[in-house]
Amino acid sequence: MNYSPKFPVQWVQFMVMILSIASTGIAAGRTDIPRLSPTRGIIMEDPDLLSSAAVSDDLQTLYYPQTLDHFNYQPQSYATFQQRYVMNFKYWGGANNNAPILAYLGAEAPLDSSLAAIGFLNDNAVNFNALLVYIEHRYYGKSIPFGSREEAFKNASTLGYFNSAQAIADYAEIIMHIKNKLRAFYSPVIVVGGSYGGMLASWLRLKYPHVALGALASSAPILYFDKITPRGAYFSVVTKDFREASESCYQTIRNSWSVIDKIASQPDGLSTLSMIFKTCKPLNKSSELKNALENMYASAAQYDMPPRYPVNVVCRGIDGANENQDILSKIFAGVVAYRGNHSCYINPPTNESETTVGWRWQTCSEMVIPIGIGNRTMFQPELFDLNSFIQQCKSLYGVPPRPHWVTSYYGGHDIKLILQRFGSNIIFSNGLRDPYSRGGVLENISESILAVKTVNGSHCLDILAQNASDPEWLVKQRQTEVKIIRGWIAQYYADLKAILLKQ
Template sequence: MKYSSTFSSSPCLLFIFLMIFFNSATATRFNIPRLSPIGGTILQELSGIVLQSHHSEHYKTFYYKQTLDHFNYRPESYSTFRQRYVINFKYWGGANASAPILAYLGAEAPLDGDIAGIGFLTDNAVRFNALLVYIEHRYYGKSIPFGSREEALKNASTLGYFNSAQAIADYAEILIHVKKQYHAEDSPVIVVGGSYGGMLASFFRLKYPHVALGALASSAPILYFDDITPHDGYFSIVTKDFREASETCYQTIRDSWSEIDKVASQLDGLSTLSKKFKTCNPLETTSELKNYLENIYASAAQYNRPPRYPVTVVCGGIDGEAFGSDILSKIFAGVFAYYGGNRSCYVNAPTNLSETTVGWSWQTCSEMVIPIGIENNTMFQADPFVLSEFINKCRAFYGVSPRPHWVTTYYGGHDIKLILQRFGSNIIFSNGLRDPYSSGGVLENISDSIVAVHTVNGSHCLDILPANKSSDPDWLVKQRKIEVEIIEGWIAKYYSDLKALN
């Protein structure tokens, strides 16, 4: 079926086409897993942490008059939009002491949830006497160009200013503005980011070393581009997580896909599956159910956090046989356990695509082409990533083709150890090896100051979430301690150099 790119001129029609593609069987993988630091799943938030931003007198919201296009001098490039950033002044030692600035670089979501959900800044603010700055990514939340979300998402012409290079240039402008505003030119800046934001933090340190002294890049899969990482890296780790949790659980999931196909091939098979899984609407294809289950397993693995450990929860449901001993009853018991209780229905619930889903779709269809596929060596049915087909789908959406080699061209990635040790410095790449995205992360030290800090049992962005003394395992406490001590070393060296210059 051929889709015309002319439909992309209407945001409403774009939403419809996204829903069609995301919920239908495709010849190649199209739903690249979200890179969210605080929770969520592929394509839509099935569960996760629902967080409200802090409403405190210590958090003040500002809007910066941001340049639309930092890299062009056409008249329209000089257009501006209001970009949101938030500052917490409570812990700052002040400009006279050149006290540090910890800056959180927002990713593919509104800033509100991250202010509460990213605990690394507030947990360490007293120790560093730091000013805390949180900056929202353009095109998300309240940082919308062109006056409205509808206009900003209208078509590829307005979306064309929506990319990582523009985003980190935004961050540079705002951080320089903040330092001038509070006479903090000598205050060192440490940028912090998680997931896609972690990639931005590392890119920012490489592109703007005069603005940021160092970067903490949590769960940043900067090597999952341009075939540097095997396509099946993500789902291989999902499989490994489940198999380590329970061999029988792993085997049941592995066997379930053919069982779904078997039931679906029978008379009224889709109706039988709809009843078995209590779908919100009758299933039209098996892919609706398979994609839903795949999303749950991937989310459970990516956010396999203490003290709940969702992978263990899902496998406990599957192995517990609460709804019967046949394969599909076991699978449904895993779904039931994942949600922690009964729901009125599961699968294909009516949803409105969020700005985050639409935004991430554009980003993956332009520059963030992460080639995630499934081969025969996992607990899933094979579903390879075929670049040519991915490009065709993106072109059908937006009328423009992805640039799958641009990230490695602009930021690097190939032969990273050989290259970065010569000119890069002061970056922490942190990972948890149970995070499927760690397959594209930096897991070995590149130099004395570009270091990899990983934990065997960690999950996605766990190190930058709020510390919990009652449930954080020792290995997580140690990981955070190492990161803080490294940053302290960077700042101490900076102060020594500053003193020598003065």
């Protein structure tokens, strides 16, 4: 089963644009934004998960004729597309009992991966007597406007409807449709999302409080915009994770970059590096290797989940190498430990997934998360270059990103001052080993906008399926979240009863 449709046309277009950027001399600092995803870590650990995971017979797949543009009244705005959502009625107490609805908000991927990996809803459905709903994000999976993926991704005119505000309105419309269809008018809805989907969950609660009673926003870096969070915070946490795992591992990584640069500057140096790291094709520049290593260390930290703990895996590989080996051989041993045995490791041939293509547009339009690398990390300093980023996006799509739009539309600056008397019923959960946690809400904002954090947690770990081997701190984190949600629902029922008695 293939959950990553390929994009040969877009890939060719992208490469042509990148070559154009290179020829114009654009790009000085860092312009890459590390991927957000609630399920990427578990899929990297178990690549066969999607093909091997049994899809429950209790799941019903449906499609809703979704409005293309919720915010305009031009004729073209009334066009519709089929948006996929999935429901599970197995444990629902029914509309007559006003039984709750748990709604998972899809992120930047087809819904299939979430059905296989996100377990929070199913694990708690029986205790809440809840109806489960999973909604796919527009422009991903089977929820494609304009009749085909090729047409939808054709240019900025068709991609212009691909943004978070439209997505949240989609979710609100589908949830209201479900409640109306089932006559579940008084069933409270709790929306759940992770990573980018966690941002959407919190924003939906703030924008549509009549639709969702509360939100669980797991690993949602809503403050990593517009200089609210220091740009170097992400890689500072990556460094911290590795240093806590092993001081010698940290020092080896820290010292390796200058060695790579020194070898690369020599005649046939790139060939030497290609041989040391068993690259899948010869390196054209040292940055290919360095970017691959940076991304490996970042992914290991972001998804540093039990029982494997990838940061420890990398460091065991590096520290376990023969002490007489040179520094790059030790680094390569860490790569092999993390990736497993393969014929080659760096720059493998790949076809871009729809998530890669979609996320590129999202970061080039509104999700401008300015992540750079500061001076006090195990990496070479590389500031986020907003001007170069804007130019790259304009070269790709013909339109510039809006780096300040997220904070204009959803807020973020002075969040405690603003939300403590406005918002309610949001859980911001974070694991502090996740580099994106530095852009999350880590302190309580009010009595009902709460931060639930764990020192040892990683990205979206709390909303993945529970496992018998889960550490006690993770079990307690989930129990805390369930207790909070149960309190929201109990208060809602009490308020509902009081209102109905007055009628």
